[in-house]
Amino acid sequence: MxxxxxxxxxxxxxxxxxxxxxxxxxxxxxxxxxxxxxxxxxxxxxxxxxxxxxxxxxxxxxxxxxxxxxxxxxxxxxxxxxxxxxxxxxxxxxxxxxxxxxxxxxxxxxxxxxxxxxxxxxxxxxxxxxHLLWALVADYGLEEIQRRVTRKLSGLKCAAFYGCYLLRAQTSLPYDDPHQPESMENVFRAIGATPVYYRGRTQCCGWPLSSYATDLSFQMAGNHITEAIDLGADCMVTPCPLCHLNLDSRQPEVEKVIERSLGLPILHLPQLVALALGIEPKKLGLDRHMVSTQPVLQKLGL
CATH class of the missing domain: 1.20.1050.140 (Glutathione S-transferase Yfyf (Class Pi); Chain A, domain 2)
Known part of the structure; x- marks a missing residue:
């Protein structure tokens, strides 16, 4: 742009x-x-x-x-x-x-x-x-985003969670590969963060099953979160609020189903990018999450 x-x-x-x-x-x-x-x-x-x-x-x-x-x-x-x-x-x-x-x-x-x-x-x-992700990558441009960074997120390891609807609901996806996407990881790099690749990043979060197969839904979410943690992620970042609900607001319930403590912060994509632009965490609603985002903020010295 x-x-x-x-x-x-x-x-x-x-x-x-x-x-x-x-x-x-x-x-x-x-x-x-x-x-x-x-x-x-x-x-x-x-x-x-x-x-x-x-x-x-x-x-x-x-x-x-x-x-x-x-x-x-x-x-x-x-x-x-x-x-x-x-x-x-x-x-x-x-x-x-x-x-x-x-x-x-x-x-x-x-x-x-x-x-x-x-x-x-x-x-x-x-x-x-x-989607906002495509607007940032294809319309605004990664170079321009990088130019606007005032708080480089160096050292922060971010695991993208694309989910399924963004990538494969449509027949054509002109902005990325529906099976091996890179858009979010490229955004992470542009703002100084380090991408964490893991198998579940393009799979379903389990939300569609949550009303009638709750344990299975939570097992799916738990598998993704566990995999990201085990590969060193400091947080997971998603472009979908429904995925966020299953991964963040229900994480305490997920922990009970998989019998493991998790505590992985789940950020919305615009929250992460806005942090790199110097916006204060409180203005981004980072205190509204079920799983505390304080570990992310502490790692960034905020």
Whole structure:
């Protein structure tokens, strides 16, 4: 990004970041303001369904998210989300609807007819759905992020937890390899931190199972956290608030299931980057986590 460019996005914050993970909403706002990125929040947007709408009706998932995308299209801006699950669901719907434009116009006409009945704008396929991670890497640029660093995170070992929705929910992933991603690790390097590679970083966190197979869900989360700890990670960093819930807020319960003490801090991606930009921890909601983030702050001398 050149110094003359101003990045603007139609911002889809999602549900979890405005509720259980309010610190994600908070840290995204501070990070983007610090970087000079403008977010135009889509106040009229609705929940993406987190993959559950299609269990009852694919048409429901398509129509709800066609409306969300159309809100961004009205502004002539890309739709930005900081939730991997939202990215996976809305991005997948966007792919489906763009395919309808070419191969199944009747299905798109049905969706737009339903939107019109609710006085909503039609889906036109003129924008894209982009996660904050992709915006930082592809639009803002790692070199520019590195230039803005005022507090280099030297010595901090970070284990990325991509999860599954961000990488494999969509057919096409132009910004990274869905099986061997490097985007988060490249961000870590740009801000001075050291990446920790481990097998579970691209696997499911277990959240989708938590309501009906709780022990299995916690075993999955425990396996990932244990593996990261054993490889020397000081913290885990995730671009998904649902993953954060299973890995952080439920970590005490995970410990009981796997019968091992863990205590690994789980950071949201914008919290980590904002720390490197000199933002004070309290402003990033780092005191809201279930697992204390103090070990990370102490290692950074904060």
């Amino acid at each position: 050149s110094s003359s460019q101003k990045l603007r996005y139609a911002y889809f914050p999602g549900c979890v970041a405005q509720g259980a993970c309010r610190e994600l909403y908070q840290s995204t706002a501070i990070l983007t303001q610090t970087l000079g990125i403008e977010l135009v929040e889509l106040k009229k947007a609705s929940c993406c369904g987190s993959g559950t709408f299609k269990e009852d009706s694919q048409l429901l998932e398509d129509t709800v998210n066609a409306r969300n995308i159309a809100l961004a299209e009205e502004l002539n801006l890309p739709l930005l989300t900081h939730c991997s699950t939202c990215q996976g669901v809305i991005g997948r719907v966007d792919e489906r609807l763009k395919d309808f434009q070419q191969n199944d116009p009747a299905s798109l006409e049905q969706i737009n007819h339903l939107l019109a009945k609710e006085s909503c704008s039609p889906y036109t396929g003129t924008t894209e759905v982009k």
